[in-house]
Amino acid sequence: MTAAVLLTGFAPFDGADINESWQAVQAAAAQLRADGIEVAQLELPVEFDAAGYLLEAAVREHRPGLVVATGLAAGRRAVTPERVAINVRDARIPDNAGDRPVDEPVVPGGPVGHFSTLPIKAIVAALAQEPAIPAAVSQTAGTYVCNDVFYRLLHLLATDPGLAGMRGGFVHLPAAADLPVEDSARALVRAVRTCLATPEDVVLTGGAEH
Template identity: 35%
Template structure:
């Protein structure tokens, strides 16, 4: 009997001025879908920097995933952004939902300066665009919790000697969140949750080796 790939997909609760976070709706669509490859574990993460490492370590130990994809909202973004690199820095423009306001702190004091995503980033962006989904490679996941999440999972995978592929996808606002904005943010770009969920399905497929995607890449530290 063929074993299903074990896949973790994470999203964040609303944060800062954003009343909603489309990543949670993407998780709901993935849960309801019948065309997602693998055995899904879906996590709704708190926007609390003190809890990210513990939740991530516990999930890695319990699920032992083959693939980990984290999602985050980037308002103002007009495309799906596949992150290439996570930096060992937390420099929050605003406090997280628990009130933590890191300014120049390391994600892990003993960690390297950066970790590279182990997803086939170039292949993913190419296939998304060929499928009619606007996408780009991003070389900065910023310095808020999205970067912290990406760095944390890649760092823990490396420390545990796991072969889990992992990376981070930033998504735009959905139309409802964009419609809530007041001038000058009233022209905020948006994308439907359905299209973003379709993008995540394609990321899963390609990261598991579909469409000539390589598999089994180790985490790369800088």
């Protein structure tokens, strides 16, 4: 089975009843399909190893041209495409399987980091045209399962010749208290459309002092 786009979000974790990333993915996928774009969607468990394995399997099954993984960033008030995934696991809290790795690599022997292959600055520029949806480039995806999935995805795309040309990356979404899920879904739709229409990123300021 092939799909133009693979979207992923996460299951609830840390005692929460919902995870806004999965809610946003479901709504965005429905809208993109209504617009004629082939979309596969996948809810990932908040578990080291399991989430990455499931994502890798889905990439190989669906062979999309574009993979946009998403996760919840409680406390952030903006939609934040991530610039870089780092090869470290350092869990502040246990995952849903009870694992809590500290200072372990995501991929033993892998490079220190992988840069997103999404046009992250073009995404931020596009979202600036959407009313009431703040957006910014993020310089860190953390060291929990979101970063784990992000790194595993990019490492797969960088090392599997059979996936040459596939682009992928990660977008963090705010909690519903800071941005309604429908706005996060609208942001994802705009992000996907921007990726499909933008083969190379634009040159815009998107750095940070800290």
